[in-house]
Every structure is written in structure tokens, then in C-alpha cells.
Amino acid sequence: MLNKIDENIYELPIGYKEGMRVPGRLFISESLLEMVEPGTIEQVANVATLPGIVKYSMAMPDAHLGYGFPIGGVAAFREDGGVISPGGVGFDINCGVRLLRTDLTVEEVRPVISDLIEALFKEIPSGVGATSRLHVSDSELTEAFIAGARWAVEEGYGTEGDLEHCEENGCLKGADPSQVSTKARKRGRPQFGTLGSGNHFLEVQYVGEVYDERIARRFGLFKGQVTVMIHCGSRGAGHQICTDHLEVLAKAVRKYNIDLPDKQLACAPIGTPEATNYFGAMAAAANYAWANRQIIAHWTREVFAKYFGDVEMPLVYDVAHNVAKIEEHMVDGRLERLYVHRKGATRSFGPSRREVPQDYRDVGQPLLIPGSMGTPSYVLCGQDRALELTFGSACHGSGRIMSRSQAKKTYRGSEVKASLQREGIKVMATESAVLAEEAPEVYKPSHEVVEVVHALGLAKKVAKTIPLGVSKG
Secondary structure, eight states, rough: OEEEEEEEEEOOGGGGGGSSSSSSEEEHHHHHTSSOOOHHHHHHHHHHSSTTOOOOOEEEEEEEOOSSSOOEEEEEEOOOOEEEOOOTTSSSSSEEEEEEEEEEHHHGGGGHHHHHHHHHHHHHSSSSTOSOOOOHHHHHHHHHHHHHHHHHHHHHHSSHHHHBBBBBGGOOOOOGGGGSSSSHHHHGGTTOOOEEEEOEEEEEEEEEEESOOOHHHTTTOOOTTEEEEEOOHHHHHHHHHHHHHHHHHHHHHTTTTTTOGGGGGOOOOTTTTTHHHHHHHHHHHHHHHHHHHHHHHHHHHHHHHHSSOOOOOOOOEEEEEEEEEEEEEETTTTEOOOOOOOSSSSSSOTTTTSHHHHGGGOOOEEEEOOOTTOOOEEEEOOTTHHHHSSEEEEEOOOOOOOOOOHOOOOOOHHHHHHHHHTTTOEESSSSHHHHHHHHHHGGGHHHHHHHHHHHTTEEEEEEEEEEEHHHHH
């Protein structure tokens, strides 16, 4: 019952599943659709049953099975009659990506890439449960929950210019640290400035191709230039915040008589104490993540300075891809305030939106789409067309096609490392199993995912970056 509506657009009609309030829409190519698990399609339909959902339950071209919502899922809910659901945000709240640019060229960096990656791996802790050399007090943690990246900048980690190039200026309004449990605080306090594990990474790259010279210049990018991509989120703090509030919202489902096809869609009506408390805690976790990436960026700059002297490393942009946000969008000719859930999906705002940084306002916001380990990443630019189709949303990465457990059965970390080294890519990881879990082959081809959003006008290709070396959890 999946109907092709247009090139790269497929629809699940309301009748596909009992209780659907809106159709489901998959923005995906035919070849990528063949890689999507049936369970992912079911999750798109399940999300379409939630109260107050607007227009469509959506999935981006990198969609795959997630908790409740598919990863790569987007859904917007009306303020009046809608719900907020942690499943539409994910456990790693504000997992996101930032890109630093340098004035260095690949020819200058390649000869020292091995030592450089080893130094970054040493200075920026990674792995499950990794702890930082930065130790914050409980009051400092509270300040970070409220102020996000600004707290880090005011503590000496970075500059005011970094904040201008962060989504939401690195701080989501409405954070309520009182809704963060003692356990979440205990997990988060020692982890500022750490990468974590899984698909998180710090990667030294170079611009291998420029697709749009004008926009690339606006973003400060040129062919052969060395960049650094940082991919991580809110660590143990965010995971615990999600876990804590899921328990509360599971009870809220019964309290408010919400009929769900999947208990993983636990939610509460917007405006209720349960929904308000979750949103406040989620915003605190999002701010923690921005502060975390800010600290990592600062330490990255310090490592580069040891090798290259007084090198400039401005922030191109920082995007969130696991978050729910209050945004204004046109719905059937009317401007409405909506709670937009993006889970494994990136905001893609074009020139018409005031949220775009002033110096990018005439082109649109940057989107940062990481590849899988060893494959190209992409810099895209937001387009106004995305506002019509997806509430200003696009993909966030490649999207898995193989579970981590299956990947470890299929690949050996040592072989993956050797293969990458033959391609000239230096890789450091806390353990060999991580490399097996994150082998390039367990993900969809990043170029195919990016081509879909480019062809649909959800975002425009600006540049492709090629890995030189990567530090993994």
C-alpha cells in the first residue's frame, strides 16, 4: 500500500493502519527504499496515529528502525490538541554535528595526520562511560543546562562568534533543570568534553569537491581546505533524562486515555504537567549537548595550535538532529505554532527564515551530513522548498542498514582498520569492536541519501568532505 506520489516521494494512505490521522510520507529513492526494514514503515504509520499530528508522519531517506519513531522521522504537532513524545526525540537528546574550518590545506596536514589524530584521541576522551579532565560543580552543571554553549564560552571555551553559528545560538529556551534527576546529573557531571561511543566521532577532513562556489565562499569553504567535523550529543545526562521521563509519560498515556499502537510512543498532551516537565528536561539536555560540543571544539583548536601555530578555526555551523522545538510554520495558509519533532533529522531552513544566522541569511543555513566512517560527508544549504514539504527538515546522515550486533558478527575491527589505513585514513578507537559496528558497509551510501534531499529541494549540495583521520568512541 506504499504509493509513489512523485520522484523520491512515497505515501502511506490513512487506511494503511487503523487509527492513522494523517498519511505517512517517505522522502526516499527507489534504491534506498529497498534497504528500509518493514518495521520502519510500520513506525511511520504508528506515528501517524498520534493526536494533533499535522499534515504527515514523515521519514527522511536515511530512515531506519528506532525507538517508537523511526530514526530519520519528522512529525509536527499542534499546540492545541497535540502531544510531545520522547520517542520523537530519542535517547541521545541533541545528538548533533558541528564543522570547524581552517585555513590549512590537505597538503599541509596529511604528513602529520597520524600524530594529529593520536593527539586528538588523547586529549578528547571517547568511549562508553568516558570521563573528562574537566570537573564541574553541581551549580556549574545547572548553569550549563540553562545556558548551553554560552556557558562554555563564558568559561573560556571558544568565542562569541561560535554562538552566532550554532542552531538556536547553542541554547534552547525553556530548559528546566529542576526536572533533571539526581541520577542524570551524576551521569552528566563528569562527561563534559567527551565524545561517547557508537557512531560519534571527531574527524579531520578536507574539502574534496565544491558543488556551489558562491554558497561555499559564504560558508568559508574552498577545495583542498582542511575541516574538522564533530559528531556527539548529551551523553549519559541526555540518555538518563529520556529514560526518567519515559516512565512518567507511560503513566500519562493511561491518565489521558491516549490509545497507542506501540507503547514506545509514550506521550502526553501539550500543556499538561507531564509534557511541560519533559520539554524542560529535554531542553536542558539539548543545552548540555551544545556545551559539550563547544568544549570539544575548543580542545580541538588547542591540539591544532600545537601542530600548526596560530591557526584560525572558525565554526561553520552546529546543527541538532535529535530534538523537539517550538516553531512557526504555514499550515493550510495559516501561520501556526507547532512542536516539531526531528529524530535523526536536521533542520533545513532557507533564506526566508529569521532563524538563519545573519551572515548566511541570503543563502540559507548550513546542513552537515556526516558519512559513515571512511566515507564522504557533505555540507548542504537549507532551502525554502523544505518548508513546504517537511516543515523545514532534511536527512541527518547515512542511516544504518545493519544492526550493531550483526555488524560485529560480519566484520572484524582489525580488518576494517586495515582497510581504512590502505585508503590513507588514520583511525583511532577505544576498542576494535567499535570499528566493526561502524564499518562503512553497515550504512546506506551517503551520496545516495544526499542526492535525494538535493533533488527534492529540501537542501542544496554545497561541498563534499573526505576523511583524513578519525577518532572514534
